[in-house]
Amino acid sequence: MLAPLIARLLSRLPSQCAVCRAWPSQTLCEDCVLQLAAPRPRCQTCAIALPAGTRRCGACLLDPPALDSCFAAVSYGFPWSRCLHEFKFGQQPGWARPLAGLMQQDPAWEALSERVDLLLPMPLSAQRLCERGYNQAAELARQLSPERCHGTLLLRLRDTPAQSTLPRSGRLRNLRGALAVDPLQAPSLRHRRVLLIDDVMTTGASLEAAALALRAAGAREVHGAVLARTENAVG
Numbered sequence: 001m002l003a004p005l006i007a008r009l010l011s012r013l014p015s016q017c018a019v020c021r022a023w024p025s026q027t028l029c030e031d032c033v034l035q036l037a038a039p040r041p042r043c044q045t046c047a048i049a050l051p052a053g054t055r056r057c058g059a060c061l062l063d064p065p066a067l068d069s070c071f072a073a074v075s076y077g078f079p080w081s082r083c084l085h086e087f088k089f090g091q092q093p094g095w096a097r098p099l100a101g102l103m104q105q106d107p108a109w110e111a112l113s114e115r116v117d118l119l120l121p122m123p124l125s126a127q128r129l130c131e132r133g134y135n136q137a138a139e140l141a142r143q144l145s146p147e148r149c150h151g152t153l154l155l156r157l158r159d160t161p162a163q164s165t166l167p168r169s170g171r172l173r174n175l176r177g178a179l180a181v182d183p184l185q186a187p188s189l190r191h192r193r194v195l196l197i198d199d200v201m202t203t204g205a206s207l208e209a210a211a212l213a214l215r216a217a218g219a220r221e222v223h224g225a226v227l228a229r230t231e232n233a234v235g
């Protein structure tokens with residue numbers, strides 16, 4: 001029982017900023033967050049960065065996605081790509097707290113968070129979860145809102161191959177049947193406003209497939225929120 005207490009005490013000790021090495025500091029210092037994670041205008045439905053004054057990108061205007069809205073805290077790139085790599089592949093789930101903090105410092109987060117009833121992390125397949133030992137999206141969701149986070153409602157039935165080179169229709173076909181709602185828990189989705197949480201959004205195809213499955217199960221609204229959005233994807 002001592003371990004959580006010790007972890008909590010350690011987390012309160014001053015440490016070094018993981019980006020600029022300033023000391024003493026939180027894991028991410030205030031200057032780095034202000035300079036490198038400043039909110040920028042993004043497409044309402046796919047969160048790609050846009051010029052100021054624009055609400056939706058051309059791809060979303062032509063072919064509106066299944067998400068009601070999409071939020072991204074930062075663009076995928078220095079230094080966040082390195083932090084995310086450590087979080088995801090470096091056995092460092094402790095990154096969830098400072099990275100969730102990056103999402104929460106964006107003024108757009110509060111309005112979105114107030115709007116939704118449930119936070120659903122994008123699931124990993126059982127095999128991937130077993131290899132990694134934790135789901136980074138679930139760790140983020142738990143930090144963002146522990147009381148509204150449901151980690152078992154959405155299921156990933158199988159892994160899908162990397163698909164950034166496929167066109168949108170191909171990506172969705174590739175994902176068909178890979179994401180499903182747990183039938184026993186489906187009634188708890190009816191008429192609810194749901195927020196999907198993921199660490200990185202590249203093409204958006206996984207979020208789109210999840211949104212379709214959740215809508216089919218009766219969710220009233222489905223929004224997406226990611227820490228980082230790549231800016232060179234199509235759609």
Ligand SMILES: [Zn+2]
Pocket residue numbers: 017018019020021022028029030031032033
């Ligand atoms: Zn710093």
Ligand SMILES: [Zn+2]
Pocket residue numbers: 043044045046047048056057058059060061
């Ligand atoms: Zn868009």
